[in-house]
Every structure is written in C-alpha cells, then in structure tokens.
Amino acid sequence: MGALLGVLPFFAYTTAFLVVPTLIVVIGAGLDGSNRPTLGNLAALAQPQIASAFVHSVILSAVTAVLGAVFGGLLAYAVSTAREGGPLRRMITSLCGVLAQFGGVTLAFAFMATVGSEGFLTLWLRKIGVNLAGSTWLYEPDKGLILVYTYFQIPLMLIVFLPAVEGLRPQWREAAESLGGSTWHYWRHVAGPILAPSFIGAMLLLFTNAFSAYATAAALISQGSPIIPLQIGGTLSSEVILGQENIGKAMALGMVAIVAVVMTLYAVLERRTTRWLGR
Amino acid sequence: MKLQAARRRRQTVFRRVVVGLLCLFFALPLLGMVEFTTRAPGGGRTLATWTTLFDFNVIDADYPELKTGVLASAGLVLLTVAIMLVMLVPTMTWVRLRLPGLRRTVEFVCLLPLTIPAIVLVVGLAPVYAWVAYFLGESSLWLAFAYVVLVLPYAYRALDAGLSAIDVKTLAEAARSLGAGWPAVMWRIILPNVRTAVLSASFLSVALVLGEFTIANLFSRDNLQVAINQLNKRDSSLATAAALAALILAFIVLFAMSFVGAGRRSHHPEEN
Numbered sequence: 001m002g003a004l005l006g007v008l009p010f011f012a013y014t015t016a017f018l019v020v021p022t023l024i025v026v027i028g029a030g031l032d033g034s035n036r037p038t039l040g041n042l043a044a045l046a047q048p049q050i051a052s053a054f055v056h057s058v059i060l061s062a063v064t065a066v067l068g069a070v071f072g073g074l075l076a077y078a079v080s081t082a083r084e085g086g087p088l089r090r091m092i093t094s095l096c097g098v099l100a101q102f103g104g105v106t107l108a109f110a111f112m113a114t115v116g117s118e119g120f121l122t123l124w125l126r127k128i129g130v131n132l133a134g135s136t137w138l139y140e141p142d143k144g145l146i147l148v149y150t151y152f153q154i155p156l157m158l159i160v161f162l163p164a165v166e167g168l169r170p171q172w173r174e175a176a177e178s179l180g181g182s183t184w185h186y187w188r189h190v191a192g193p194i195l196a197p198s199f200i201g202a203m204l205l206l207f208t209n210a211f212s213a214y215a216t217a218a219a220l221i222s223q224g225s226p227i228i229p230l231q232i233g234g235t236l237s238s239e240v241i242l243g244q245e246n247i248g249k250a251m252a253l254g255m256v257a258i259v260a261v262v263m264t265l266y267a268v269l270e271r272r273t274t275r276w277l278g279r
Numbered sequence: 280m281k282l283q284a285a286r287r288r289r290q291t292v293f294r295r296v297v298v299g300l301l302c303l304f305f306a307l308p309l310l311g312m313v314e315f316t317t318r319a320p321g322g323g324r325t326l327a328t329w330t331t332l333f334d335f336n337v338i339d340a341d342y343p344e345l346k347t348g349v350l351a352s353a354g355l356v357l358l359t360v361a362i363m364l365v366m367l368v369p370t371m372t373w374v375r376l377r378l379p380g381l382r383r384t385v386e387f388v389c390l391l392p393l394t395i396p397a398i399v400l401v402v403g404l405a406p407v408y409a410w411v412a413y414f415l416g417e418s419s420l421w422l423a424f425a426y427v428v429l430v431l432p433y434a435y436r437a438l439d440a441g442l443s444a445i446d447v448k449t450l451a452e453a454a455r456s457l458g459a460g461w462p463a464v465m466w467r468i469i470l471p472n473v474r475t476a477v478l479s480a481s482f483l484s485v486a487l488v489l490g491e492f493t494i495a496n497l498f499s500r501d502n503l504q505v506a507i508n509q510l511n512k513r514d515s516s517l518a519t520a521a522a523l524a525a526l527i528l529a530f531i532v533l534f535a536m537s538f539v540g541a542g543r544r545s546h547h548p549e550e551n
Contacts (some may be wrong), residue, residue, distance in 0.1 A: 003377040010370040014388050017428050021403025022395060028403075071301060081290040092298070094534040097486075098526065099305060104492045105504045106522040107308070109511065113519055114311030121307065140404035151308065154301065174283075183286070185531070212396030215492035219508055229398040236401065236497050252399040263394050 025256070028249035041250035050231060050251065056141040057228040058258070064149040068210075069203040071150070072157020073165075079158065080165040093162070096155035104215030111138065111148050111220070144259060145217060147209045149210050160205055164198035201269040204262050211259065252276035305342040309523070316520040328516045332524060342514075345521060348506025351419040355502060356488045358423035360447050360481045366427070368477065371438055372469050375447045389435035392428055397493045400428065408498060419500040426494075431548050434480040441476020475539055486529045 032038040045051065075092075082088045114121050115138060125131075138144030168191055176186040214229040225231045228251060235248030319325035331337050336348055367389075374381050392400070404425055411421050447469065454468045470477065492504035503525055511518035 003373075006373040007370055007378060007381060010385070011388075013366060014428070014431075015441050016407065017390070017404070018391060018395075018400075019409055020432075020489075021400055022391075024403040024406055025399060075301050075515055076431075077295040081294050087356055088298070090534075094530065094536075095305070096326060097533045098530045101490055101529075104490055105508050106490075106526050108313050109507075109515075109519045109522045110308035112515075114308045114314035118315075120311050146336050151304070154304075177283075179459045208394075208396075212398065214396075214398045215504070218496065228395070231399050233497055236336070236405065248402050252402040255396055255399055256394070259394050259396065 022256075025249050025252045028246045029253040031246055033246070041246045042249045042253075045250055045254055049225075050228075051165075053196055053226060053231045054254065055227045056226050057211055060141050060145055060149060060227060061207045063146055064153045064210045065203050065206035067146070067150045068153025068157045068206045069161075069199065071200075072154040072206075073161055073199060075154065076158045076165045080162065080168075084166075092158065096158045099153075100155035100159055105219040107148060107216050108219035109149060111144070111151075115144075115147075123253040139221050141217075145220070145227070148216060148220065149213065152213075152216070153206050153210060156206060156209055157202055160202040161198065162211075164195055164202075168194065197269045197272040201266050204266040204269070208259050208262050211255070309526075311517050312523045316516050316523065318516070331517060332520045342517070343518075344501075344506045344509055347501050349501045351501040351506075352489060352503035354420050355423050355426060355491075356485050358420060359426040359430065359488050360484050362427045363425060363480065363484055364477060367431075367434055367438055367466055367480075368470065368473070369436075370464065371442055372447060372451075375442060376451055386435065386439075389431045391431075393432045398497075400425065401494050404494070405498075412447075415482045417500075419495070419502060422491075422495055422498070422500055422502065425530055426488050426491060428527045429491070429494075430484040433483045433487070436478040437483060438473065438476050441473035442475075445472045471482065478539050479536055482532050482539075485532055488530050489525055489532075493528060529540075 029041050030037055030039070032040060045054070077091055079092050111119075113119055118120065138148075172190050173186055176190055181189070210227070214233060217227055217230055218233060221230065225234050231247050232251050232255070235251070316328045317324045317326060319327075370385065373386055408421070408425075411424065415421055418424060450468050450472065451464050454464045459468070491502060492508065495502040495505045496508070503521075507518050507521050507525070510521065
C-alpha cells in the first residue's frame with residue numbers, strides 16, 4: 001500500500017491534465033447546452049462546412065503523408081548510405097529534428113516570405129513571366145497547404161524511417177548479389193518486403209501528424225476555416241450559437257476517432273516490423 | 280568486388296542528388312526569411328531589422344509584446360522541464376523498483392498524448408484551466424501544466440531508455456543497505472546515472488515548448504510564438520526575423536543533443 005503512494009503524484013497529475021480533458025471531450029460530445037444527453041452534436045457533424053472541413057483535412061493529411069513518405073523515404077535511404085556517425089548524418093538528422101517539430105508560425109512566415117504575394121520566388125518568377133501572386137493558392141487546403149505541410153512531413157519521415165533503413169544488413173545485399181540478383185531483384189524481393197510494413201507504418205504516423213496540425217494553418221489562413229482543427233479552434237474563440245455549445249467537442253471526438261483508427265493500424269504494423277528488423 | 284565498387288559509386292551519386300535536391304527544398308523558405316528580413320525600403324539590403332531585434336532597449340520600448348512573449352516562454356521552458364523531471368524520474372524509478380506490474384499502465388498513460396491532437400486537448404482543457412485560473416490566477420506560466428502533457432511521450436521514451444541501460448534495482452539496494460534514504464538514492468545514485476537521458480528529455484522539452492502555439496493562442500495567453508504571430512500584423516519583417524532566430528535557437532539545442540547522445544553510444548563498438 002505504501003508503495004502505491006509513490007506513484008500517486010504522477011497519476012493525480014495525468015488524471016487532472018490528460019484523463020479529465022479527454023473525458024470532458026468524450027462525454028461533452030453527447031450532451032446538449034443544459035447537460036442532457038443528445039445525439040444532436042454528432043448529427044451536426046454532417047453540416048456542410050464541418051463535413052467539408054473533415055474531407056479537406058483527410059485529403060490534405062493523406063496526400064502529404066504519401067508525398068512525405070516517398071521523399072522522406074528516399075532521403076532516409078540516401079542518408080543511410082553515408083558513414084554512420086559522420087557529419088552528413090548528424091547534420092541531416094538534427095536539421096530534420098527541428099524542421100519536423102518546429103512547423104507552426106515560423107513555417108507559415110517562411111512560405112509567405114518565399115511564395116507569398118511579396119515573396120522572393122514570386123518576385124523572381126514574375127520577371128520570367130510566371131505570376132504566382134494573382135491568386136490565393138498558398139492559403140487553400142488543396143494547393144498551398146499541401147506544399148507547406150510536405151515541408152514538415154519529409155523531415156518527420158526521415159526521423160521515423162531511418163532506423164528501419166539502417167536495419168537492412170549489408171549481408172542481405174551481398175547474398176542477393178552472390179546469387180546473381182540485380183539491384184531491382186534485391187529491392188523487389190528482399191529490401192522492399194522487409195521495409196514495407198515500416199514504410200506504411202511511418203506513412204500512417206505522418207497522416208496523424210498532418211491531421212492534428214493546427215498552428216501552421218492558423219498562422220497562414222486568416223479567413224475561413226477550411227480544415228477541421230481550425231473549425232474546432234473557431235468554436236473556442238468565437239461566440240457559440242445556443243444549443244450548439246458542444247459541437248466543438250463532437251468535432252474533437254471525430255478527430256480522436258480517426259486518429260485512433262489510424263494508430264491501431266500502426267500498432268498492428270509495428271508488431272510485424274519488429275519480427276523482421278529485430279529491433 | 281567490382282560489382283560492389285560500381286554500386287558504391289552509384290550510391291554516392293544517388294546520395295548527393297537526393298540530399299542536394301531536398302536540402303534545396305528545405306533551404307528555399309529559410310532563404311526566403313533571410314531575404315525578406317534584409318530588404319531595404321528602396322531596394323537593396325539592410326541589417327536594420329536584425330539590429331532592432333537584438334537591441335534590447337528598442338524591443339523593450341517599442342515591442343513590449345515580444346519581450347513579454349520571450350520572458351513567458353523562458354519561464355515556461357524552466358517550469359515545464361522542472362515539473363517533467365520531478366514527476367517522471369522518481370515515478371519511473373519507483374515503478375521499476377517496487378511496482379513492476381504498473382509499468383505498462385504508466386507507459387500507456389505517457390504515450391497517450393500521441394493519439395490526442397493538441398487541438399483536442401485544448402477543448403478538454405478549457406474547463407480545467409478555468410479552475411487553474413480560479414486557484415492560481417491567469418498567468419501564462421500555468422500553461423506549463425499542459426506542456427508537460429505534450430512532452431510526456433518524448434520525455435518518457437528518453438528516460439525509459441536511460442533507466443533500461445542501468446541496473447536500477449541493484450544500485451538502489453546497494454545504496455539502501457549502506458544506509459541511504461530514498462531521497463539520497465534518487466538524487467545521488469539514480470540521477471547521476473541517467474544524466475544523458477535526463478539531458479535529452481530536457482532538450483526535447485525545450486524545443487517543443489519554444490515552438491508551441493496552439494494551446495497558448497487558443498487560451499489567449501502569451502508565449503514566444505503567440506507574440507511573433509501578433510507582431511506580424513504590425514511589423515512583418517521583425518516578426519519573421521524573430522521566428523527565424525527562434526528556429527535557429529531550437530536547431531542549436533537539438534544539434535547539441537545529438538552530441539550528448541553520441542557520447543553514450545560510442546561505448547558500444549559498431550556492428551560492421
């Protein structure tokens with residue numbers, strides 16, 4: 001009994017700042033303004049602007065997860081061919097550590113300064129006859145946001161996927177070569193199948209990363225809420241309509257549900273990965 | 280052998296092309312920030328924005344919001360790291376020593392924030408923070424309570440790796456049999472042995488807190504990122520310079536961390 005006292009502070013803290021907030025979202029999504037049970041909040045998720053925000057968010061996250069996984073995967077393989085502990089590897093991994101986490105406001109400013117209406121690439125491209133400044137493409141979820149999100153997805157992919165690529169043993173390649181296999185054979189029959197579960201797993205992680213991101217879009221977009229985190233943010237900062245107090249919680253619950261599905265798939269894949277790469 | 284030499288050459292070319300192209304993609308927006316913050320009004324280059332940013336008297340007088348944000352973030356970094364260490368290191372050690380059955384539960388709780396987006400946490404935290412404001416006041420510093428939750432998964436992993444590398448049980452029993460109390464075991468035996476893990480957990484927390492925007496912005500509190508975002512409406516050049524400076528600071532923190540980690544790894548001989 002005395003031993004349990006030692007973990008009391010930890011569980012008290014995480015209950016107050018993690019478990020209770022989660023329960024507030026889950027329970028609140030099923031309550032109306034006067035705390036009576038209702039399904040109205042969940043039904044409200046079908047409202048056109050909320051439904052389209054969900055769709056935008058899912059598409060944006062899926063597309064940037066695939067782009068990030070492909071380019072980040074290539075980068076991880078390229079870096080893994082460099083000497084272990086060498087300067088290139090150390091530089092790239094710490095650079096990616098920052099770029100993957102530090103998105104947000106800085107990233108929004110960086111893209112405005114580059115391809116915004118006064119950005120240096122925009123001005124430069126105008127000289128050779130390409131006009132980027134004419135439209136609001138940078139602020140749209142199916143154009144500019146994809147570019148901006150990919151910028152933090154590629155570094156994250158490197159961090160998540162590099163250990164898997166490093167798990168490829170040189171002996172496997174030599175074995176394939178000594179049996180007369182070409183580079184294509186090696187990738188098709190050895191490295192590909194071994195890396196596939198971690199590659200897809202990393203892609204799922206990238207999906208949840210983009211799906212959860214709020215700061216970058218919030219700093220970039222000043223009008224409208226085309227993606228679901230901005231919709232939720234809107235319910236916190238603006239006046240709420242009577243009877244719709246808890247729609248933000250229902251949207252939050254919807255996000256958690258989607259993330260939970262993706263993370264479950266990830267856990268299943270992770271179990272398969274450990275079988276081969278022996279981590 | 281010939282085959283391997285040819286492959287190595289191809290790999291080198293592949294590496295240079297891929298790393299070169301992607302680094303160009305990473306560099307362009309950063310270059311954009313440098314270019315934007317050094318523009319002179321009539322064309323040409325000036326460092327005026329950067330001298331303003333590092334002139335504390337001017338910042339103090341003309342840009343009080345930036346000063347408030349920097350101070351708030353500095354306080355948040357210290358408080359977050361302090362709460363994280365004081366709570367996690369003893370709990371994780373204690374669980375290993377006395378309550379091994381609870382290890383899975385503690386791990387589950389610590390990794391839980393990975394599946395809960397910060398924006399969702401904000402929705403649930405709003406009522407909790409109404410209580411925090413009621414008892415402790417409206418200070419931005421109390422955001423640290425939420426930030427500890429955000430850093431929990433990363434800190435847990437770093438500390439867990441550190442504690443796994445030492446024999447906690449034997450060390451603690453040896454110290455106890457020599458008459459050390461629990462505080463002495465924690466402070467003089469465990470902590471010095473997991474120094475590296477404590478450092479990487481702290482560095483990760485610093486980087487995360489310096490970049491946090493979501494919670495502070497939606498609760499209308501001050502921190503560095505919120506201040507930079509507000510400043511953008513008034514002086515976008517200075518805001519961009521401040522954002523770039525914060526990014527470079529975080530890069531230095533994480534780069535330093537890569538050396539801390541390397542120091543520990545060098546004890547093991549490489550496999551190949």
